[in-house]
Amino acid sequence: MHGRTQLLEPKVMTMLIVLCEHANSIISAEELFKQVWPHSIYSPNSVRRNIALLRKALCDDDKKLIKTHPKRGYSLQAIISSLSSPADAKIYTKPKVNNHKIARYVTVLCTFIFLVITWVIWQNTPASQQTVNNLKPITASKAIEHYMRVSPNHDHMAIIRSESHQGTDKHIYIKDLKRKKTWKITKEAQNYTYLAWRNANSLVYSASHDSGIEFGQILLDDGLQSTQQTQLIRRSDISWNSPFFIDKKQQLFYLANINASEHSRNVTLYQHNLISGEVRKLLTPNDTFKPYKISLSPQQNKLAVIGFNADSISVVKTFDIKTTQFEMIKALDHNWYFLTWQQDQQSLLLSNGKDLSLLHVSGDWQPISYNNYHFLQYIQAVAGKLYFLERRTDEDLYLANRTDVSNIKTISDSNNVDTSAAVSPNEQMVTYISSKNGIPQLFLKELDSNNESIIFDNHAQELALAPPVWLNNTHLISALNNRPFVISLLGNNVNIKWVDNLLGIPLIVLENDDTFIYVDKSAQGDWLYTYNLSTTQKQPLHEQLNARQLFKNEQQQLISASNNTIENISTKTKLITVPGAKLRVFPSKNGIYYRSFKSNKYQLGFYGYKSEDVKPQHELATLCEQVCDQLQAVSDSYYVLSKKVSQADILSLEISHEE
Structure with missing residues (x-):
């Protein structure tokens, strides 16, 4: 490409050959995998990774050269012409590929200008490259x-x-x-x-x-x-x-x-x-x-x-x-x-x-x-x-049944970060963030069928995806680099609607499921607001986030946790002072599970809204006796757990x- 040599991994080169042979037509991810890894079990992640490497090598940042066709596959939008005989240039037609001919194709490919989209290359190839x-x-x-x-x-x-x-x-x-x-x-x-x-x-x-x-x-x-x-x-x-x-x-x-x-x-x-x-x-x-x-x-x-x-x-x-x-x-x-x-x-x-x-x-x-x-x-x-x-980091997600903590279900076990799991109000689905495909994406898992799908593919490939918050059983909200969006799950359709007039991170859904609390990122101070999706009206709460965890109780009152104190913001009442440090809370319908760190180990407790007393949680302590911070959330029927290994x-x- 204009005198520049680009080294490719063998599998990436093979994938380029296959795409060239199918130039200007769609080839499925399964067929790509079959031709590049002929004796392996199908892995869509391998296809995505090599497509990403190929796009980077070809300066195809806007994905116009190698196009993705959702649920259909990929296509190479290019004219392939001979370097030795440009006057005879043609669209490269499709011969059959097999492993015995790979070496010959590599040799042939080296004599071709395999990507003649001049404006793409010209705009993205500097005279001197670092x-x-x-x-x-x-x-x-x-x-x-x-x-x-x-x-x-x-x-x-x-x-x-x-x-x-x-x-x-x-x-x-x-x-x-x-x-x-x-x-x-x-x-x-x-x-x-x-x-x-x-x-x-x-x-x-x-x-x-x-x-x-x-x-x-x-x-x-x-x-x-x-x-x-x-x-x-x-x-x-x-x-x-x-x-x-x-x-x-x-x-x-x-x-x-x-x-x-x-x-x-x-x-x-x-x-x-x-x-x-x-x-x-x-x-x-x-x-x-x-x-x-x-x-x-x-x-x-x-x-x-x-x-x-x-x-x-x-x-x-x-x-x-x-x-x-x-x-x-x-x-x-x-x-x-x-x-x-x-x-x-x-x-x-x-x-x-x-x-x-x-x-x-x-x-x-x-x-x-x-x-x-x-x-x-x-x-x-x-x-x-x-x-x-x-x-x-390798973080995996699990659900433990609260009536039988030995009954643990795997939500996601990849070799990358799976985090921020949220159980739907009807407890039939779990959504979570995963970077298993190289970028943060939102996944949805149906607990009965174990079916899984991507509900936010993050085609912009931005890296700061906020934890998802369920608005109701069919809608949830998140934010990509502080820009909120609502996901609608009606029937078999997934629709994304951006909340264009907000810059912030959604935190809590209120009783009327079209209103949520968010931390404002458009101005200094991290002020808290409510936002109504129906009326597009926002109201200040006259409170700052101040590095606190926030959630609501059964009376829709705002509760905060910071340092070693849990308090009711709405009534200005201190609920618990927890000895130790690293306080983290997990709200449930009847009270607050909390985790603290004392004497070089984690301790778990529970504060009941009605009884207003504090009890140690031996069941959870046993469940998390090795890594007690793996508790992520609590629903009516489940404990959401994670196992995290960092290096x-x-x-x-x-x-x-x-x-």
Whole structure:
């Protein structure tokens, strides 16, 4: 394609051959699988994966080249012409394929211009393309890596690590990238969140506590062993901070807010002088631009800042530290991104967790060919290498019958994330989010027949899909990157209707099933509103979400759970104070099941609405004795359970350019 060589996996190449042989006609997924994997059991996921890889290789982002025909199959919309004899170009006709001829087809295919759709290739092929290759593991253990930064001399890496995904037993380690040795430099575990090198012998870290955020410092000797750990700053006015950066003038740059989340719009960009202690607000909360990640340029004169605009689209800007002026680079899409400067300070590398892309300061944005099937985060470009954390999660869903907890039914058991299961009011169906096809989608499972179908296919391939909420037995609501939509399940039809005048996440359906409570994402503050689907009217509740769990009781009153307290918001009454931490609640018709963490283990209890007393739940404790946080929800007849296994390691890629 215009002199550019694109390497394809053998199965992807075989699929391309089959599609070429059926050019401009539809071939079913089953037939594709049969011809590419002739001696295997049919797997639609394998077909989808290879189609996705093929589209990426052919720059077919809008899916006009390889078209999907729902419930029918795929078609290649192309004219196939001979490279050696363009005057004799024809539509390639359909010969029969068998495995013995694959090698010959590959040879023949190499002599063809197999995709002559000039405008697609021309628009998507830059003169110079950046590539990544030579994937290498930096860490590979059962421990969970949470964050990392490479040292100023590029020889070492500081890592935040824990032995489990629970999150409070974190330590900071140093890894020698040349000698492959790793050692711990902290004595006591804390909930460390991020870190940065202050100089070659000093690290600054942030840690989250119940009372706020601590910034501390670890001094290191010439062998990078810890000599002293001290607290630098303690802020009780914030409960969340972003990854941060330190320049040569000892200025600390970070985002922070009081809502314990980067998903809230009331985010402030701070500049904190580590010598004088002076704090400046470089950007205060506003409704037009909500930043969520920053990156300090190699020359340390600019910050790259990415955040959501008023339409919930990720926008990249540069911030000149000297003039304090923002300059727009580009509006991207509705996904979240991690970002890092490249050494030339003329471009940024971006990751939405799934794909890599290159953004030039001129605004030119192009994909980088790298296929990742896990979650890629916290990228850092250093000396021709890209370091990143790859998070791998396998979460499966189950239903346990409340009258017989030994009777457990599997809802979904894939090799990817299956989560956020919700049982329908009549308890005949379960809907859940799964990324088994490479992107988050909504699935529906009928409990009697065990039939399963996709009810929201997420053709836009955006990555933030909100947990589904049932409005009634035929309608449910969710949101894709803060844009709500209603799914109608009437008869055999599935219809999607977007709620165009809202930007937020649905939380709770009220008694009249056309009204729900949502958290507003169009403005700062995470304010709660009700919205009526029939009248399109919204009403403020004059309450903020504030990192709380919210649900309703049998009297349609609003209940909240946060820290270690459960209270009735409607009556301003405190219901329960639970000893321990990590409070999580599971509302039911008659009361509240809750989980807390004390004495290094989970404990389960129940608060009855009528009796107003608290009882331990030995049945659930037995059911969850190994992983007690696997309880997800409670319905009249079922406990919704999940089993989650997480792993996170640090990897590297080499960055190169191709003309």
